Amino acid sequence: MCMYPFKSTSRPAKQRERERENTAQHRTAIFSVAIEMVDSYALEFIITSVITIFALYNFILSRKNRSEAATTSNTTENITTATGECRSFNPNGDVDIIIVGAGVAGSALAYTLGKDGRRVLVIERDLNEPDRIVGELLQPGGYLKLIELGLEDCVEKIDAQKVFGYALFKDGKHTRLSYPLEKFHSDIAGRSFHNGRFIQRMREKASSLPNVRLEQGTVTSLLEEQGIIKGVQYKTKDAQELSACAPLTIVCDGCFSNLRRSLCNPKVEVPSCFVGLVLENCELPCANHGHVILGDPSPVLFYPISSTEVRCLVDVPGQKVPSIANGEMAMYLKTVVAPQVPPEIHDAFIAAVDKGNIRTMPNRSMPAAPYPTPGALLMGDAFNMRHPLTGGGMTVALSDIVVLRNLLKPLRDLNDAPSLCKYLESFYTLRKPVASTINTLAGALYKVFCASPDPARKEMRQACFDYLSLGGLFSEGPVSLLSGLNPRPLSLVLHFFSVAIYGVGRLLLPFPSPKRIWIGVRLIASASGIILPIIKAEGVRQMFFPATVPAYYRTPPAA
């Protein structure tokens, strides 16, 4: 029993000293290896753990919601019971798919499905060229989707401008963030243009197909028969009430959709409005770049929409904007916004305000929360919206169309609505990597980029600007997420928390004071408070663990 202690104490003192040193060195080595491992894996581990807990929470919640949804999905607003008029309208079943709305999503979808041989009827409220301040900058990721759909020529002959990245301005300093386009063909870049011209090109291209028919009319309701959407009821230009039927109706009636209520659970938020102006004949400080001014109270954007025009979008927080009619808006733009505009375009900005063509648009966000409904599907802004700060809406819509096209391709017959509906549930998961990355980034960046009196939020905003200014991986990563070139949700979360940690590091170095430590703690809390609710709304499981969602593996009904 006492052999070991006896042996130990009987060794010579030098040997014991050496052994002690060895043990200490060994411990230090283990400790430093452990520290290195902790350094490299801690962040990933913490995030993965948080996400896993959220996934479980979400899973339980989604089951609860699904059963609630089942009871509410039969609300009949904007749904009319089909009585037989459908069959009399198109007795030969000459339409496979009805598309409501020929905006960005509807017209791209019509061409895509028409090209695949579907007989498509598109009903659009107004076939004249739209004149809007939305959807004017297509990210390079969206342009890649346009190529996949064979629609890239729709940005030709409309004086579209190539966009190679962003210039970010804060307190008189600026940094250039280029899209990482090196490994792509030289034609790949963002494109900015007049939204109406782009849409008209896509409408023309869709209607050039013999099996695609575009009609002007306003859809007033969906036609339903025994829980299955059979088609739509619509009013023509000359006030005729008609109905049309098809095995599948795809609703793409945009951000103000009044048909989505029966197909999803619309939780629309309006954090701010954009006020739009057009600056003429001026040179942006960084040619062929989007410009983001981290202004007070919130960001201001500039980007070219033709060779002679620059779009300016001024974000105004809240749902109310100063009145244009009584001149309050012009006063606001001149006194609050103009002093923050880069000097190179200041005069053009004032001239645009004086010219008076000021437009406004609410900035809406709405997570996708569909009620899978046999015979119908939502797409575009009717289905899912995010803050337009990062110009991601069209990229998400086009990416969704690619996913849907691939799912529908193997199907010859769309008539078995319940089986088709079950199969198309996979769409909601397959779209997630692109959609959730762009949506989350838009929501998070908007919050970070807004000015705030809170010191923690101020630090976060400055840390974000400085982090992006570091260049290399620090700008490339976030920009490739924003551009839709690398839509990876985990990469987004890692960059977001890296910005927060970078901000905290700057607060604590070289000498942390209690006040700075406290701001650091609040910075991390505020970063989590910004991103986690958005991730939760996107669906943690679908976003980070899509392969664990059973719908991911749905096979075509005929297979």
Ligand SMILES: Cc1cc2nc3c(=O)[nH]c(=O)nc-3n(C[C@H](O)[C@H](O)[C@H](O)COP(=O)(O)OP(=O)(O)OC[C@H]3O[C@@H](n4cnc5c(N)ncnc54)[C@H](O)[C@@H]3O)c2cc1C
């Ligand atoms: C201020 C602002 C700026 C934006 N900037 C950008 C940007 O730079 N880049 C970007 O990618 N995204 C941007 N977006 C988002 C982008 O505009 C949308 O994501 C995109 O337009 C969605 O396309 P959509 O087809 O769903 O809707 P829309 O393009 O709005 O099309 C909807 C169509 O449906 C028609 N319609 C509506 N109701 C009916 C009905 N009852 N019957 C028949 N037809 C109907 C409408 O006439 C319209 O043609 C911005 C959004 C806002 C609010």
